[in-house]
Amino acid sequence: MNVTQTYTASCFCGSVELALTGEPEAQGYCHCESCRLWSAGPVNAFTLWRPEALTIEQGETHITGFSKTPQSHRKWCTRCGGHLFTEHPDLGLIDVYAALLKEFPFQPAVHVHYQERVLPIEDGLPKLRDVPVEMGGSGEELPEH
Numbered sequence: 001m002n003v004t005q006t007y008t009a010s011c012f013c014g015s016v017e018l019a020l021t022g023e024p025e026a027q028g029y030c031h032c033e034s035c036r037l038w039s040a041g042p043v044n045a046f047t048l049w050r051p052e053a054l055t056i057e058q059g060e061t062h063i064t065g066f067s068k069t070p071q072s073h074r075k076w077c078t079r080c081g082g083h084l085f086t087e088h089p090d091l092g093l094i095d096v097y098a099a100l101l102k103e104f105p106f107q108p109a110v111h112v113h114y115q116e117r118v119l120p121i122e123d124g125l126p127k128l129r130d131v132p133v134e135m136g137g138s139g140e141e142l143p144e145h
Helices: 033-039
Strands: 006-010 017-021 026-030 044-049 054-058 063-069 072-077 083-088 093-096 110-112
Touching: 033 044, 033 083
Parallel strands: 026 110
Antiparallel strands: 006 017, 017 054, 026 044, 044 093, 063 072, 072 083, 083 093
16 A cells, blocks of 8 residues: 655744645755855755645745745745745755654755855765756765865
8 A cells, every 4th residue: 555645844833834745856955055044054954845745734825935046936934934945946846944844754865065065064975066967966076074
């Protein structure tokens, strides 16, 4: 029997609730300046999903967004300012921040934009200068330190 898993997420105040069905296309850590500034942390844990995997269960009227670049449309809750997800139209994927997903078994496989790191992480995972070749990047690996 093939059972499809559903994971839930919400904003900081709980006004917006999301559901994600299935499994993400990729999981890892992003070290780019945009993600660091957006997340207010030295690194951002991401999960990339096909858009059809995401359902807004509650609070759609409380979602607004901002696009610093055409590659990333960041969304958050208008009531609490809590971050929700980022649409990546060029990739055809949505990044739902790993920290928001309840009971999700986060299993990072890669670090992207590692050349922009401010916090070196030695965990044995591949460290890419930008992003994988399949996503339009060089796929070039960098040393951990």
